[in-house]
Amino acid sequence: MGEIKFLQGNEACALGAMRAGLRFFGGYPITPSSEIAEQCARLLPCSGGRFIQMEDEIASIASIIGASLAGSKSMTATSGPGFSLMQEALGYGIMAEIPFVVVNVMRGGPSTGHPTGPSQGDIMQARWGTHGDHPVIALYPESVPETYYEIIRAFNLAERFRQPVIFLMDEILGKMNESVEIKDDISVFEREKIQSRDGRYRPYAMKDDIPLTANYGEGLRFHVTGLFHDETGFPDVSGENIQKNMDRMYRKIENNIEELQKWEESGADNPEILLVSAGTQARSAKMACQELNSRGISAAVFRPVTVWPFPEKRLSALAARSKKVLVVEMNKGQLADECRKFISDEKLIPVNQLNSEMISPDEIIRQVEGVL
Amino acid sequence: MAGKKEFLIKINLDFCKACGLCYSYCPTKAIGPDKEFRASVVDADKCIGCLQCENYCPDFAIEIEEIK
Amino acid sequence: MFDYAEYLRLDKLPHIWCYGCGNGIILKGAIRAIDKMGWEKDSVMAVSGIGCSSRATGYLDFNSLHTLHGRAIPFATGIKMAKPELNVIVFTGDGDATAIGGNHFIHAARRNINLTVILFNNNIYGMTGGQYSPTTPKGYFASTAPYGHIDPSFDIVELALGAGATFVARSTVANPREMEKVIHEGLKNKGFSLIEVVSNCHERFGKRNKMKSPYEMIEWIRSRSVSKVKAESMEAEEREGKIITGIFRQETRPEYVETYDELVLKKARGGI
Ligand SMILES: Cc1ncc(C[n+]2csc(CCOP(=O)(O)OP(=O)(O)O)c2C)c(N)n1
Ligand code: SF4
Ligand code: SF4
Ligand code: SF4
Ligand SMILES: [Mg+2]
Secondary structure, eight states, X not given: OOEEEEEEHHHHHHHHHHHHTOOEEEEOOOTTTHHHHHHHHHHGGGGTOEEEEOSSHHHHHHHHHHHHHTTOOEEEEEOHXXXXXXXXXXXXXXXXXXXXXXXXXXXXXXXXXXXXXXOOTTHHHHHHSSSSSOOOEEEOOSSHHHHHHHHHHHHHHHHHHTOOEEEEEEHHHHHXXXXXXXXXXXXXXXXXXXXXXXXXXXXXXEETTEEOOOOTTXXXXXXXXXXXXXXXXXXXXXXXXXXXXXXHHHHHXXXXXXXXXXXXXXXXXXXXXXXXXXXHHHHHHHHHHHHHHHTTOOEEEEEESEEESOOHHHHHHHHHHOSEEEEEESSSSHHHHXXXXXXXXXXXXXXXXXXXXXXXXHHHHHHHHHHO | OTTOOOEEEEEOTTXXXXXXXXXXXXXXXXXXXXXXXXXXXXXXXXXXXXXXXXXXXTTSOEEEEEOO | OOOGGGGBOGGGOSOSSOTTOHHHHHHHHHHHHHHHHTOOGGGEEEEEOSSSGGGGGGGBSSEEEEOOTXXXXXHHHHHHHHOTTSEEEEEEEHHIIIIITHHHHHXXXXXXXXXXXXXXXXXXXXXXXXXXOTTOOTTOOBTTBTTOOOSOOOOHHHXXXXXXXXXXXXXXXXXXXXXXXXXXXXXXXXXXXXXXXXXXXXXXXXXXXXXXXXXXXXXXXXXXXXXXXHHXXXXXXXXXXXXXXXXXXXXXXOOHXXXXXXXXXXXXXXXX
């Protein structure tokens, strides 16, 4: 058994990132995420990394993209308003296929909203916040221990797919304390060292749809741009090249969907009532489910851990066998909207609350009773 | 003239955009415009190797080489 | 003969800039200055934002990064923090560095992080069609100032000085040799260096302001240029509208990443 630590969610996020090999953090303080920056400021210099507090969130994400291109595993952490400011550069990371992790500890929005209250209002912003069509990877844990391990997975996926990973948390998760068992054997994905140069180096030559981009300053001089580009890294905005690369960027995710997706199922097999919920809200849903099960009601919880790409295939199979699907979330129905793509309106029941509080197990039970 | 330096004026017409800066700034008029206002050598003997043309050419289209 | 080809991605030429655009004059001056440093090409990192000027990085055979409008400096900051051994040079425009990226510009100067910023000041937003920038002079015309421009403009040198840059200079495309010299001095500085180079955009600034050709515009720049030494003996009124050239500050102050690393070392030795 590994060491047991009693950690705050934000602290677990920072410690997990360090375990994953974090070497650079650029950030700007914002409630309820600031402890992540504070922990990184403390930890990074002691293990060969560097920390900087930038002048704003745009600068923060720009700095981590630069650091990642120079070979350092990089992360920033923020909350709603800061996440909004980061959207343009997030798109840069997707376009130029640069690995890094952006943590968004969700608080009440829009605008300054409710800095110290939780919400799940940024689920769709994580999907579509930056302009243009693009694939996205976003993870969302439910507990402090899961935060520790999922942030490591976030780094591994970022590096493996050369893609920014959005790591969603919420105010409850960021600020709560739980025990975490720090296991000894954790696998960490290291970026392949690109060295050989046959002719002129092409930073966007692909291996299984993933670019073989080197790090700056390691002997291969190359160009990176946020414009559509060809294998050489230089702009190519021909329709043919744009279509080809868009298709590939989507394929990079779609062909690896099993490796990317992760979810948890709990409760009854073949349930009549299926509760869909993510993050800390799912814990309330699981409590409600247990109570329903003990009352003899066939209910189960489906909890996406990978929120994007959304685990649609599995959920739609489960939903097909259920009578009602209640999507429980601290927002106006963002996951429910996604579920509408494959679950009929008669079956789908959004359960939403926007009062900056988690929807209680009792309330969920009440809603279930209402549809039985 | 003994000891007089000679220069080769190298013009790359593929790069020249006919902006006129090189020959506008040439103090000796060793170079001038051709019919399309691109750079052309008028009298290489007049060139004193001052590099005005090279320094002002934004297009890497003219270079001066000292040959003697 | 100076070998520009050594530093160029020749297959990318001719470049996208208009005939006679000062950007090319600055690029050449920068190349000559970099050459004087004797750096390995692999050790040079060229970073730019968005704009005509920011296209410079694509032509240079270094490590190169073409980023977002206004954000070249924070991208460069991350690179410098991750690999301080790289010689990081930022190519940026007046809009890029002092409008959308103004905040990053002053903060990088304040930190004294070792970046050399070569700012192509053409007094306009060239790439987007000639809208006014923070340095468009009052009374001149721009596509978004059809009746004349009313905004007071930034003095970029004063801005950099006020923010704490340790090397600050201004030159113009009318004087390519002097420009090369001050860029070289800036590259030598171990800290934040700003070299503003006043340039001509005859296409999108000049043509709206009775200066059709690159030559006319460069001569307009020359006619307004005075050296710092000369300007010192001029009355404030006389200095109005002038482009004062020269080195305004060249001093040593602890560099940011080095200071960070010294602190970490002190901590490791139990000194904190
Ligand atoms: C966020 C964002 N806003 C606006 C633009 C459009 N844009 C591109 S270049 C530019 C102005 C560039 O001006 P400057 O930095 O002076 O460069 P120049 O073209 O004059 O060299 C603008 C507004 C953009 N690319 N991104
Ligand atoms: S080197 Fe001087 S003299 Fe010779 S062509 Fe160029 S500008 Fe004229
Ligand atoms: S300065 Fe260069 S581009 Fe302009 S006319 Fe002369 S050679 Fe051609
Ligand atoms: S628009 Fe102006 S700045 Fe841009 S390339 Fe043309 S002349 Fe140069
Ligand atoms: Mg400009």
